[in-house]
Amino acid sequence: MRFVDAHTHMELFALKEIPLEGFGSLPELLRALESFEGGSLVAWGWDERRLGVFLERKHLDHIEYPLLLIRVDGHVGVANSKAIELLGVEESEKFDPERGLLFEEALWEAARKLKPKGERLRSCLMRGLEEAKSMGIVEVHDFVDPEVARLYAEMEKELPVRVVLMPYYEGYKEVLRLTEKSGLALGWVKVYVDGSVGARTAYLKEPYADREGWRGVLLKSWEDIAKIVVELEKENLRVSLHAIGDGAIEECIRAFEEVGPRLKYHRIEHAELITEEQARRVKKLGLLICAQPNFNPYFMETYMKALGEERAKRINPIGMLDSLGVDMIFGSDMMPFDPEFGMRYAEKILGRGKARYYYGGWREEGRYGFDDQSLKSSPR
Ligand SMILES: [Zn+2]
Numbered sequence: 001m002r003f004v005d006a007h008t009h010m011e012l013f014a015l016k017e018i019p020l021e022g023f024g025s026l027p028e029l030l031r032a033l034e035s036f037e038g039g040s041l042v043a044w045g046w047d048e049r050r051l052g053v054f055l056e057r058k059h060l061d062h063i064e065y066p067l068l069l070i071r072v073d074g075h076v077g078v079a080n081s082k083a084i085e086l087l088g089v090e091e092s093e094k095f096d097p098e099r100g101l102l103f104e105e106a107l108w109e110a111a112r113k114l115k116p117k118g119e120r121l122r123s124c125l126m127r128g129l130e131e132a133k134s135m136g137i138v139e140v141h142d143f144v145d146p147e148v149a150r151l152y153a154e155m156e157k158e159l160p161v162r163v164v165l166m167p168y169y170e171g172y173k174e175v176l177r178l179t180e181k182s183g184l185a186l187g188w189v190k191v192y193v194d195g196s197v198g199a200r201t202a203y204l205k206e207p208y209a210d211r212e213g214w215r216g217v218l219l220k221s222w223e224d225i226a227k228i229v230v231e232l233e234k235e236n237l238r239v240s241l242h243a244i245g246d247g248a249i250e251e252c253i254r255a256f257e258e259v260g261p262r263l264k265y266h267r268i269e270h271a272e273l274i275t276e277e278q279a280r281r282v283k284k285l286g287l288l289i290c291a292q293p294n295f296n297p298y299f300m301e302t303y304m305k306a307l308g309e310e311r312a313k314r315i316n317p318i319g320m321l322d323s324l325g326v327d328m329i330f331g332s333d334m335m336p337f338d339p340e341f342g343m344r345y346a347e348k349i350l351g352r353g354k355a356r357y358y359y360g361g362w363r364e365e366g367r368y369g370f371d372d373q374s375l376k377s378s379p380r
Contacts, residue, residue, distance in 0.1 A: 063080050280324060299335075
């Protein structure tokens, strides 16, 4: 089977130089860290249930290079003294100096500063793409900042699978400039409209089941989105809107209804809580939903807790979307990065033929690609 993974973050391979999830005890982990020779390390994936201890600064302070280890949930990480010194972070509600714990934005800011760059980042990306190829993936739609885009442009000729660049809105002009002379495919421009169910930041119409009165966070209103769509369409570009909650999805649809998009296949990423009524409007607008069938088996426990049974049962409704004829494309979002995992669930819901169709990047007009008729309006 040849897969298209339409939602990847290959950059996460830069956080897998040491695969933290593989260690079953603290001494085992420390031995690997002590012998690591990279000068600094940001790694992701530890879990106190496996390690037998919740990591703190004191466990890592004898390591002589700056070190930041992100917990498996991505909401907290631990830094050693070398890293704290280098980062110059100060005590706040997002940083506990005593235990060396960094939370949320402070954590991601630190990870961004310490993550490998240049040659080292490039070999991490390459490792990720090789892994993709070994799983039968022929094309990834990868979210990129200008630095990652530049590295892809440099290694264009050696890429083991086709990479469609998905620049973040904040840096998209820079990405356009850096890749202008390359033959890389430019995909959709990513805009965050809300957060995630796990962090209780997906924007819902009704409150969360486990947080009274709380509906999550809306990052962009329909007016903001409409402006962006108009701006991008002027350059023959399409938008990729990260929207998980039904409230956020509503803002996206409203924006398109107001604008009346000229281009077909603007994308909504995830659309986890899309309702049938919304799905009909999405179909009418010619939008493309990038869904993650893997999320149901992977996150069901979280969904039940955060949303309650009724909403959890109708989340990521690929069956409903398919039956209404909404255009879909599937992507893993790296949770986990394994198309067979999502395929197993999608098959159960859609049957093998349909599951393969969406995982192969197909739509009515043919195989997804920038050379096909329907996307001729794309700059390349
Ligand atoms: Zn993602």
